[in-house]
Amino acid sequence: METIARENVQQAIDETFAAQRIQAKYNRLSSVKERKILLEKLQNWIKNNHSDIQRAIHADFKKPYAEIDLSEIFVVTSEIKHALKNLDHWVKPKKVPTPIPMLGTKSYVQYEPKGTSLIIAPWNYPFNLALGPLVSAIAAGCTAIIKPSEMTPHTSALLRRLVEETFDKSQVAVFEGEVEVAQVLLSKPFDHIFFTGSPAVGKIIMKAAAEHLSSITLELGGKSPAVIDNKADIKDAAEKIVWGKFVNCGQTCIAPDYILVHQAIKDEFLKELVQQIKKMYDPSKKGIEKSKDYARIVNSKHLKRMKNLLADAELKGAVKYFGGHVEEEENFFEPTVLTGLTEEMEVMQEEIFGPILPVISFADLEEAINYINLKPKPLALYVFSKDSENINKVFKETSSGGAVANDCVLHFLQNELPFGGVNNSGIGKAHGHFGFLAFSNEKSVLKQRVGLTASKPLYPPYGFAGKKI
Numbered sequence: 001m002e003t004i005a006r007e008n009v010q011q012a013i014d015e016t017f018a019a020q021r022i023q024a025k026y027n028r029l030s031s032v033k034e035r036k037i038l039l040e041k042l043q044n045w046i047k048n049n050h051s052d053i054q055r056a057i058h059a060d061f062k063k064p065y066a067e068i069d070l071s072e073i074f075v076v077t078s079e080i081k082h083a084l085k086n087l088d089h090w091v092k093p094k095k096v097p098t099p100i101p102m103l104g105t106k107s108y109v110q111y112e113p114k115g116t117s118l119i120i121a122p123w124n125y126p127f128n129l130a131l132g133p134l135v136s137a138i139a140a141g142c143t144a145i146i147k148p149s150e151m152t153p154h155t156s157a158l159l160r161r162l163v164e165e166t167f168d169k170s171q172v173a174v175f176e177g178e179v180e181v182a183q184v185l186l187s188k189p190f191d192h193i194f195f196t197g198s199p200a201v202g203k204i205i206m207k208a209a210a211e212h213l214s215s216i217t218l219e220l221g222g223k224s225p226a227v228i229d230n231k232a233d234i235k236d237a238a239e240k241i242v243w244g245k246f247v248n249c250g251q252t253c254i255a256p257d258y259i260l261v262h263q264a265i266k267d268e269f270l271k272e273l274v275q276q277i278k279k280m281y282d283p284s285k286k287g288i289e290k291s292k293d294y295a296r297i298v299n300s301k302h303l304k305r306m307k308n309l310l311a312d313a314e315l316k317g318a319v320k321y322f323g324g325h326v327e328e329e330e331n332f333f334e335p336t337v338l339t340g341l342t343e344e345m346e347v348m349q350e351e352i353f354g355p356i357l358p359v360i361s362f363a364d365l366e367e368a369i370n371y372i373n374l375k376p377k378p379l380a381l382y383v384f385s386k387d388s389e390n391i392n393k394v395f396k397e398t399s400s401g402g403a404v405a406n407d408c409v410l411h412f413l414q415n416e417l418p419f420g421g422v423n424n425s426g427i428g429k430a431h432g433h434f435g436f437l438a439f440s441n442e443k444s445v446l447k448q449r450v451g452l453t454a455s456k457p458l459y460p461p462y463g464f465a466g467k468k469i
């Protein structure tokens with residue numbers, strides 16, 4: 001960023017932040033009705049600009065329209081509807097019981113907006129992951145500044161337009177740009193920072209937040225495993241995994257990163273996997289590169305990263321069981337299945353975040369569990385089995401942000417569940433009530449009656465000093 005441009009950005013951010021700080025004080029007293037009006041304005045804009053939203057996201061990486069409708073627009077509108085329906089209930093102070101020594105007092109939890117918030121979004125679901133947290137911020141009564149990802153410029157510009165046409169900048173604002181813009185924003189003393197992105201950048205955000213002791217929600221990534229035991233329905237597992245892995249071209253934080261399959265069914269599972277890939281992405285047998293139902297890699301830098309991961313794995317002995325076809329000018333990378341993997345390969349070390357699927361076999365469930373537990377705690381974990389004991393065993397003996405039996409990715413759409421990671425895959429939770437709580441201070445309130453207190457016998461002078469109590 002040039003010096004002059006940087007100064008302008010700094011000044012604009014300073015002014016907007018100052019305006020939002022003032023607004024945040026008023027927002028403390030904002031009624032549910034006022035917050036609902038803001039949510040409805042957002043809802044209406046989305047409804048009235050449906051095709052503009054589709055066009056912008058499609059222009060960024062050819063995400064299929066059906067995927068845009070489900071994974072970008074529907075997810076946000078359902079989050080809004082859920083907040084509109086439940087907000088009266090969420091904001092109500094929650095009474096807590098009074099223990100005997102506190103008799104005469106009343107205690108409750110009061111939900112106050114944290115104040116000013118910053119939302120930093122990634123590129124992979126650029127609309128949903130910027131606006132989902134915004135819904136929670138508005139529901140909780142916070143102001144918000146959004147920093148969309150620079151990697152999806154069409155969606156970033158659309159988000160800016162949406163916000164400028166819908167909100168006063170003292171309530172919600174967008175600052176587009178690269179890392180430098182994020183850094184200027186991070187220098188401000190926000191009350192809450194909601195970040196979605198990689199664990200590496202998550203650490204940078206946490207350090208910056210520490211400077212002001214801003215609270216944080218970190219929605220990060222990692223290697224999410226899918227375990228297929230010998231009691232799984234192979235076709236059902238393969239079909240669901242192909243969808244969960246290759247939707248958005250594998251660029252999904254909760255996509256199955258790698259497969260752990262029981263050795264007894266490995267061959268059959270691999271065959272079914274390939275059949276399902278062809279059925280979903282190449283029904284006319286013209287080649288997957290012709291499919292309009294398959295997104296592209298976001299840019300040439302990430303395409304190169306995918307190619308390097310594949311080359312490194314093959315060099316170290318991995319076998320390309322299916323796929324591997326690349327069309328550079330289109331950022332096309334075919335769904336690719338790998339076998340013969342070892343831990344030295346980069347593909348088994350870093351989050352793949354693209355359409356490469358390593359398949360490893362195990363001899364018994366204990367071995368699969370130990371393998372998962374040797375890696376950082378994943379964002380999601382999937383188990384495919386008809387044996388509920390096996391499913392519960394894996395769920396109980398591993399730690400992950402979310403866990404799903406016999407499906408993939410679906411928990412993201414369940415508004416009643418908290419969504420998020422654990423340690424390396426994230427800190428704090430999002431969605432629905434949990435998103436509302438992320439942007440709220442759960443203030444503990446205790447009301448005593450004038451002239452009364454149960455603690456008087458504990459005041460000095462301490463008559464009981466030296467006695468056993």
Ligand code: NAD
Nearest residue numbers: 121122123148149178179182197198201219220221222253
């Ligand atoms: P990223 O961490 O590179 O970038 C995310 C955002 O942070 C962008 O807006 C970017 O401009 C900003 N940023 C980048 N470097 C920064 C820095 N040094 N200082 C301040 N801000 C900086 O992530 P990405 O490539 O956009 O997204 C991919 C990652 O996000 C994957 O790891 C994926 O698993 C994760 N993710 C997680 C979730 C979730 O809900 N947990 C959802 C989607 C993606």
